Every structure is written in C-alpha cells, then in structure tokens.
Amino acid sequence: MNADYAGLFRALLPETHLVVGALLVLTIDMIWARHRPANRHHVALLLGIIALLTAGYAAITSGASGHIYGGMLKLDQLAIATRTAVIVLAALALALLPDSRRMNHPAEFTAILLFATTGFTLMAAANNLLVAFLALELASLSLYVLAGFDKTSPESAEAGLKYFLFGGMAAAFLLFGFSLLYGLTGSLGLEQIATQLVMQGQSPLLVVALVMVLVAFGFKAAAAPFHLWAPDVYQGAPAPAAALIASASKLAGLVLFTRLLWPGLGSAVGTIAHVPVTVGWAPVVALLSGASLLLGNIGALAQTNVRRLLAYSAIAHAGALLLGVIAAGRIGVGPLFYYAATYGLATVGAFGVIAALESAGPVHQLTDLAGLHKRSPLLAGCLAVFILSLAGIPPLAGFFGKFSVFASVLQLGGLAGPVGWLVILAIALSAVALYYYLLILKQALVAAPVADATPVRVTDPAAIALLLAASLIVALGLWPSAVLELF
C-alpha cells in the first residue's frame, strides 16, 4: 500500500488545528503571557477558543469521504457530526475556565483540553482497533489529568486518581478484549473483523472479548455497574473538566463503541427481541441499560450534592442511551446521536451554571442554589432550560431525544418485547427523575436566597456559552430535523 499522506492530512485537518493550537497556547504562554499574570488566563482562553473554532470549521467542511488511509479511519456522516459536536461541547466547556485566581495553569489546562478534544474527534472517526485504542487512551489520559488538575483541592486529586485507576483497569480489560478479537480474526480493521466473524461464528473466547469490550464501554458511558467512578469524579473535578467528562467524552465514547459493536461485531449481536435471548452483546447492553436506569434514577433521590445529583442523572441517561445503541443497528444512529449530543449540551450547561456560581462561593449542597433567581436571573433561566431538558419536558431537546430513541427501540419488538419493558421502565422512572430535577429547580427558582447572598457576576465567555447552550437546546427541540436528517 502506498501511503496517501496528503489524504491523511486532509482528513486529520481538525486534529491538526487542535494540536497546533494546543502547542501554540503553551508556547505563547511560556514566552509572553507568563510574565503578565493578569492576562494569562484570557490569552489561553482566547487562543483555545480560536483553535476550537477553526477545528470545528475544518470538521464541518471536511466532507464525508468514506475510508481514509486504507480504512484506518472512516469519515462518514456520523464521524463528521460527532467531531463537530464534540468540538462545540469542548468549546462550551472551555468557556467555563475559572479565572486566574482559582486556576494556576490556565495555558496547560487549555492545551490538555484541546488534546482531549483531539482524542474525541479521533474516536469519532476510528475504524481500526489500534486507532480506536490509541484515541481512547489519548482522550482518557487527558481527562485523568484534567480531573486532577486543581492542585489546591484534595478532592480534585482524589477524583483524578479514582478516575485513573478505574479507567486504567477498564483499559486493561479493553486491551485484553482487543487482543482476543485480533487473535480470533487476525485483523484490526472493523470491516475485516466483521467478515471473519460471520465466517467462523461464535466461540467462548469471542464472548469473553465481547464482555471485556462492554466493560470498557460501560466505564466510558458511566453505565451501572461500571458507574462507580462517576459521582466521585463529577464532584471532585474542576467544573470544565467535569463538564467535558460528562458531555463530549460520553458522546465520543458512545459513537466509538456503537461503531465497534454494530459494524464490527454486528454478527455477534445476539437477540433480545424474542425470548429466549441468544448469545451476543445486545442482551448484555440491555442488562447494563436496565441497571443504569434503576440505579441512576433512584440513587439520585438520595443526593444532596448538586454535582453528585448530576452524576446519578448521568447514569440514568446512560441507561437510555444504551437503548439507543441497541436500536442503532436497525434504525440508524440518528436518534442516539441526537440524544447524546443534546444531553451533552444540557449537562455542560448545568455544570456551567455551577461553575459560574462557584466563582461567588462554594457550591456543594442543593441549598447553595437557593434564590438563584434573585442572585442571577440569567443563570436561573438557563438552569431551568437545562434541567427541564434533562427531565425530558417538551418541547426542549431532551424530550425529543428520549422520544426518538424510545420510538426506535420499540420498532425492535413492540412494548411487549423484552426491550419494550426497558422502555416502560425508563418512562416509569422518568416520574422519579422529575422529582429530583424539580428539587434543583425549586431551589433555584422558588427558594429564597440566604441572608448574606450576593449577586453572582458571570464572566462574559461563560454567559455567552450558557446562552448558546440554552438556545441550542430550545432550537434543536423545535427543529430536531436539523440533526436527525443528517443521517
């Protein structure tokens, strides 16, 4: 094979922008901004946003060119949409960067965030086990660092370490699973694996490999019982890092694993539409989904910490997203992508509100949100949009994400089928979910502020990011076709 470096470069243009941008941020910080502490943070933020914007432009305009470089990467509609979405989510998260007083190394933070985004965009396009693993590790390593970035806080370090250990072990399982897949099929390309698997059928080692891959998937998507890291990390990590972990990382992980499971392991899907189920990954995913829905929604009720509540809600949403993964093979990835992307927007937004509040004082308990409507109407209004979207209230995007995912799942066997029960479970639990979402809203919109509460000043970038996220949620809720018709 003669190497098509030019084609590779064209395909990797967004990643190039991101990496060059990251290096530029570091360089300019080192030679110029470091000596101007007042501007250091702004310079890093500005350069980071510019890098993300140019990368986003490159991602949108790259065009669906199919297989790149002998099938190492695949640029289809899904890859392009995911790249764009993770870049947007990363930009929104970056806008939440705390100011210099509370963040010691803004340039390094920005650069690592850009590297993490590079990992996400590569995950979106990976079509080969090696590329997938490396992209995943690139993103994960960056996120471990970001989670532990706040050196003044013991919680941040602990969050980083726990995330690292859990993720490291999940990566070990994933790698072992990949090695078995390689051994069984003799190749790393997803298409070749698929053809080989069809030819040789099931074997116990294949099942082991499948479950190992799903362990890593469960970790990435924060699905029960591989969710345990999530509440701790959401609580301890700096707000932009938590926002990134909850949104872009989840989206990229879902897309990567959906690509892995459907085209790659599609023949090993098994069935769940009829009893008895047959061996394959779909019953496992259904199990994870059910467990996540139950645990996330009910666990959230016990939370008094805002961030932990969001984490449990993330676990619950992971359950619904996994339903979308099951349906993706038959219906297409549209509903799944729409759900994951809009969920990401709402989560980044919610963390953004928390981040903005944290600049005025610590935010631990739900009651720290009390009287937000008095302290900052902007934050309260945006928070209402995000929370109501998470709760799935129409006409916000969260509702149509759920609707389209559920509707597509039902096409697999109706309400009476095994997956149908999961849909019923998900819908029944959404009443429970409404309760804890209303707890947040009640504090923010109804409760009176504490006596010494001061108005919250929101920095301009954060305000723009929050308004952008809120209006995107409203707009995508009213015109879902803008996203769904891409696929």
Add this chain to the structure above:
Amino acid sequence: MSLPVQHLWLIPALPLAAAAVGALTPRSGRTLAAGAAIATMAGAFLLACLALGGALDFPAAHQVLNFAWFDLGATSLRLGLLLDPLTAFMCVMVTFVSLLIFIFSTGYMKADANAKQFFCFLSLFAAAMLGLIIANSLLLLFVCWELVGLASYLLIGFWFHKPAAAAAAKKAFITTRIGDLGFLLGLLWLQDAQGTLLFYDGGHGILESAALANLTHLLPCGLAASTAIGLLIFCGAIGKSGQFPLHVWLPDAMEGPTPVSALIHAATMVAAGVFLIARVYPLMAADQLLANVPVHALTVVAFIGAITALMGALIAVAQNDIKRILAFSTVSQLGYMMLAIGVGSWVAAIFHLLTHAFFKALLFLGAGSVIHAAHHEQDIRRLGGLRPKMKVTFATFAIGMMALSGVPFLFSGFWSKEAILHAAHGWEVSSLPFYAAVLGVVLTAFYMTRLVAEVFYGAPRSDEASHAHENSPAMTVPLVILAACSILFSLLAWPSPWLQHQLDPSAHSESGDMSLVLPSIVLVALGLGAGWAYYGRRPRTKAESPDPLDRYAPGLMAALANRLGFDELYAATVGRLSSGFATLAAFLEVFVWDGAVRFLAGLGELSGLVSRENDEAGFNAGFDAGSKTLRDTGVAYSKAQTGDAHGYLRTLALGFVLLLILVILGGAR
C-alpha cells in the same frame, strides 16, 4: 369571512407573543404585560370566532394542514393542524373564558408585585392550551399537554413564599406526569403500530377507519390492541382531568391565585383530558364491535367517570374551604364528562364541558371576588351575610350555582347534565353509572345550596366578613358577562339540539326526548330543598358551631372532610413499602460486608423489589409520602458508593465475571 386552517396557528401564536412580551418587559412593565395579554387574547378570540365560522361551513369535514417535521429512521414524523367543529368550539370557549379571566386578574392581582410575571405565565398557559386544541397530531398534542402542565406548575406555585403553594405545585406536576407516562407509552405504541401520529391524514390518520382496523387484533393478555392503547392514553386524561384515583392534586392546586384556579381548574387545563378522550374517541370506540374481549376501553372510562362524579360530590359536601368545595365540584363534574364519553356520547361531554367552563369560571371568579373582598378569608364558616354587601357578586354567584346544580330550563347546566343523564340511562352495559350520576345530581344541588347559604346568608361570622364590600368593575363585569353566558348558552341546546348537530352531524337526534326531564327536576328540587332545610333556614350564628350534618352522621362527615382519606391511604401504602424496603437495605448493609458484594446482591433483590415498588410508585408516587419512600431506596443505593477505590475496582471485575456468566447461561438456554 372565515379563518382557513392554514392560518390556525395564529390563535396560539398571539398569546405566545404576549408571553414573550411579558417575559421581556422589566418588572415595572405590568401594565404593558397585562395589556398585551388582554389584547392578544381578544385577537385570538376574534380569530377563534372566524375559525368557528369556517368550521361550521363544513361541519362534517376535518380540515387539516400537515407538514413533515423530522425523519426518524425510514419514517418521517409529521405534525399538523386540525380544524373541525370540536376544535373551533373549544377555541372559542378557551379564548373567551381566558379573556374574561385576564380582565378579572387586572383587578385581582393589582397589589401583587409580580403581576407582570403572572400575565406572562397566564399567556403561556393559554397559548399551550390553544396549541393542544388545534393539534392534528397526538405528538403535538402531547407537547402542548406538557407545556400546559409546566405552565400550571408555574402558576400554582406562583405564590411560592407559601410553602403549601410550592408543595401543591410539585404535587400537581408530578401527579399529572404519572398519568402522562401512560399517555407517552400509548403514544409510542401507536407510533410503532401505525407509523404516524396524525389524527386525520386523508385516510391514513390514526383516527380513520383504515388505521383503526389495524388495531383490532388481540394481545396475549386478551385485550384488543386499541383497548390497551386507548387505556394508556386515558391514563393521561385521568391525571390531567383529576379523575379517580389521580384526583388528589386538584384540590391542593387551589393554593394558586384564584384566577389561576378559575382558568386551570375550571375552564381549560382539566378540560384537556376530556377533550383528549373526545378527540381520540374513534380510537377508544374501535373495540366496540369486538365481542370476545374482556373489557372495552369506553367501559373503563364510564366507570372511572361515574366513580369520580359520585366521590367528588360526596367529598364536596363536607369541605369548608370555599375553593376546595368548588374544586371537588370540578372533580365531580369532570367525572360526569368522562361518564358521558364512556357511555358513548362524547357530544354530550363536550356540551357539558362548554357550559361547565362558563359557570365554573363564574363560580371561581365569584369566589375570588368574595375572597378578595374578605381579605383572603376562605373558610365558609367564617364568612356569611355577604348578600347585602356584595349584590353583584351574589347575584352572579347564585346564577352560577343554579347552573351547576342544574336548575331547570333557564340555565345551561340543566341541559348539558340532562344530555349526560340521558346518555347514561341508555347505556346497555350497566345501569350503575346512571344511578351514581343521579345521586350526584342530588348531592351537587345540596352542597351548592350549602355553599351559598353559608357564605351569603345569615350574619357575618368574622371581622373580615363584616368589613367586606363590593369589588371594582374590572372584577364584577366579567362576572356579569359570564353569568349572562351561563343563561344564554341554554339557547344553544333548547329547543333544538343545534350544538350537538354541529359537533357531530352523523349522530341522530336524541335530545328531543324529554322523558328524563321530570325525574331530574325532582332530583334537583330534592337537593336544593335539603340544602336549604339544613343550612338556609337556620343559618349558623358562630363560626365554631358544628355543622348540622355532623349531628346525624359524624363518622361519615369526618371521613368526607378528610377527603375520604386518599392522601393518607397513599401515604400509608407507600410508606409501608418504604419501611419494609429500608429494613431490607439496612439488613444488606449490616450483614453483607462489602460494598461491591452488597451492591450486586442488592441489585438482584432490587430488580424484583423495585419493580414492585414502581408498580406502586406508578400509582402513588408524588403524593405526599411517595417521594420519601423512593428517597430511602436511593439512600440505600448510594451506600454502595463507599468512596473506597478498591471496592470500585472489585465491582468492575466482578461485573465482568457476572455478565460473562449471565451471557453464557443465557446462551445455554
């Protein structure tokens, strides 16, 4: 001149614009917000009248405007607008009643600092309600349905400084959402079965015969598919229209400002459930021709309606809060409407819905006028003697009361109730609902007489009552208009059933049959007479003196006053489960030594337990105690989160092993 369906969207768009104006004006801009709300509502009313004209030109036709909205897999999801007489009559009613309530609010909310926000929410609410009415797609209807719920959450909790208001708002929202879960499931099922959610689509809509024929197959449980879907959708209506057993939110919702009570709990929001069932009536009735099914959807509707009608009337007899009496009366009247649909006469239901909207809005606004005049005193035992002080309010309230009681001939309520009784009488399946309805008629006349006698007759029994005086014209004029409508509306029904013909031209005329008129006059007279005998003849002198009925049946009255203990029942059942579950969780925590093992062991137990928990919760949660239960469960769950990283890693490895074993076992089967 008439409004074609293409421009129907203008009707909700106008109040929506007013809501936007209200949202964007500063807090001081209350005049602007109120003006915008009233002006747009007046415009919407005119448009609705034009739409009515357009609809009546072709009463048998369903004029639709459908458009593609987004693609879902291979099928494209389409939404649409619908104009038929049902839509048009509802539009006129909602816009007209809303307009009057908006005007009334300018007086009622004069002193409130957040009045601007209030008008913004009211406009939003009206826009959502109108959107619901004109929708030609079950999905669009559901979206507006949820928006209505959201707006009512904001409005009930408007006086959020009252903890009771905040709690009531949450209870209303969550309770109605529980019904909506069934609605959503039915909706998804329909989408799955039919590939569309449009009501009418040139022969392909879900309410047209081709599609309905698809749903006549029997499910494994013995029900026809259409029955199951219909009942799921009916769950939504049960929640929204305060039907038994999800009625508990409606009386609590009286914590909101009185115009809200009038708008939501009389005219519009609660009517949405009845409207929904009337709209999907062909679907509900699709199983009527099947003989081998255990139950028909409409039968369930009829019995739920009858139970609600009787129960609401019974409880209303023993309430002492003026707004709660009216609230339970609303519950009862909504039961009548459901009963009418259930026995096959959705036209009678809509007729009653329309007449009820006017006189119930009148009664609520009258109550608001009383409350406003008496400085927010709502206990009828502490009112009294208001007749000479508030002549207009009294006169209009009395008209409303007579309409609700069904005083013959002159008042619209008589005719609509007559139609319902007639339909129930002719139902072949069972005569029980008819007798429940008959008993309800007596009770309605009785408790309304009690209400009027306690509030307006006798001597004032508190300082607030003795210092009351008539309100400003902004509040009394809408009362007069509504009172006039309550009387004039009877012209639509009598002497010829014009309205019925317009709504459903295919229905054969049955209102000419006057066989039930005489018995029902007797029933009403009985109720009125009994009420007057107990409460009017010798009015109570002190607020503390016992209720006359207490002497005869103290136990019954206490139970009724306690609203038949529904809240307590829910609290007890859910609470019992809760404590049992907490015990189990504590057991697991103590005796199973490790977080990971505890978690996984718990998961097995829980999947059994929690699904039972959720069956209960689907019925009960969101009521006063339900939330606590689930929260205890959550606490048990999050105990697994020990903070120990070793436990996390162990769970990961153990999860791998268990999943693998499950998959292999699953394959061996």
Add this chain to the structure above:
Amino acid sequence: MSPLQLCLILSSLLFCVGLVGALARSNTILVLLGIELMLNAANLNFIAFWRYGPHPAAGTGVIFVLFTIAVAAAEAAVGIALVIAVHRHRKSVRLQEAASLKG
C-alpha cells in the same frame, strides 16, 4: 494442550495476578503496577496470536504491542503523578485514605 492455549493461559494468569495486586494491595503504587501487569498480559496475547496467526508477515500484533508499550508507559507516568498529587494532600499512599468522595 496446544502451545497457543498455553500462551493464552499464561497471559490470563498474568492478567489475574495483576488483578489481585490491584484489588488486594493498599499501596496505590502497587495497584498501579497491577494494572500495568494486566496491560502486559494483553501484550502477551497479541504476540502469541501473531506467532500463531494466519499472517505473521503483516506484523499486526507486533505493531500493536509496540504502541501499547508506549501507552502503558504514558499511563504509568500520569498515574504516578496522580499518586504524588494525592500524597501531597493526604501524606499517604494508602488507597483507602483517599475516600473523602462518597455517597
């Protein structure tokens, strides 16, 4: 038992030895090293499958192992840095000391 199966059993055993280390030792550095051993076990698989696979000339397994060695080294560096960061706050490398986040 074929040599390939012997290799796979070796790698599985190494995987589980690493797992024991990660699950049983309270010293965070040892937990980290346990995870490193698990990654190494996967590498053994790649080489064994390459050796006994259909296309050894393509060198796929070998290439993969080269990359994972690099990744594992990077993971070790980040992991050790995080251990040091936690040590700075808690003055301890015992993993169960880092348990303030829970619930």
Add this chain to the structure above:
Amino acid sequence: MILALIIIALVILGASAAAMLSRNLIHSALLLVVAWAGIAAFYLWAGAEFVAFAQALIYVGAVSMIVLFAVLLTRQGATAAPVEFDSWRRAVLGLMVAGGVMGVMFGAIMGSPLDGRIASPTPTITVKQLGLLLMGPYAPALLIVGVLLTVALLGAIVIAAVDKSEETP
C-alpha cells in the same frame, strides 16, 4: 520449545506474584523488573526481537525507574518502605474476584477451537519491516501516539510539580 515457554511462564508468573505479595515496596519493584524481563524473554521466544528490545528498554529501563522515584518521593520513613497487608478481607475478596475472572477465562480458552493454529515456520520480522509498517499503514497511529506521549509528559509534570504559590503558604 514448549519447555522454554513453560520456564519463561514460570519466571514471569513467579516474579509477578511475588511482587504483588511482597511486603517491601522496593522488593516489589525489583521483582517486577524480573517479571518484565521475563516478558521480554517471551517476546524473544516468540520471535519478536524488536518488541523484546522495546520491552526491556521501556519497562526495565524506564518504568521501573519512575516507580522507584515515586517510592522514594512518597515514602514516609527513612528506611525502605514496608507495606503491610492492612486487611485480610481485602485480600480474600481480591483473590476471590480474580479467581472468578481466571475461572471464566480458563473455561473460555479450553472451550475454544484453537488447536488448528500452528506456528509459522519463520515468524521473524525485521526492524526495517517494522519501520516501513510504522511509517506506512500505521502512520495515523504513530501520529496519535506522539500526541499521547506529549499529553502524558505535560500532564505528569503539571500534576506532579510543586507550584510556587504552594511553597509559600
């Protein structure tokens, strides 16, 4: 051939198991060096010389050094760092879970049809071939791993370094 494999396997497993059980962190690190060397020997046995070289260089040479640094940086006392088994419960649970993993994997390996696989006669792959592969078909992976190492370097430094502001509390 098989005998050599078994000896290598015993070395790897023995050294790693001892490392995971040792009470002394320094001993653990040194035993792991032996295990890594054993793994390198396995690569040599399989005919992947370059990977064996890389394994020796990176693990035996570099990773073990990082570990030793970490041990020195974080140990409390002046003497070698003894690590006690703080809880038998933890150890027993860990062993049980790992035993479960081993059980299912052993079953899967024995149950899979792998007997048909025969070692290719000359499975050597030259460094030049590897270089061509890296710059040819695997160039994207090489690019990614470059970025990944940059992140690891930058991240490790930022996280581990002591900030100036922290020195003067």
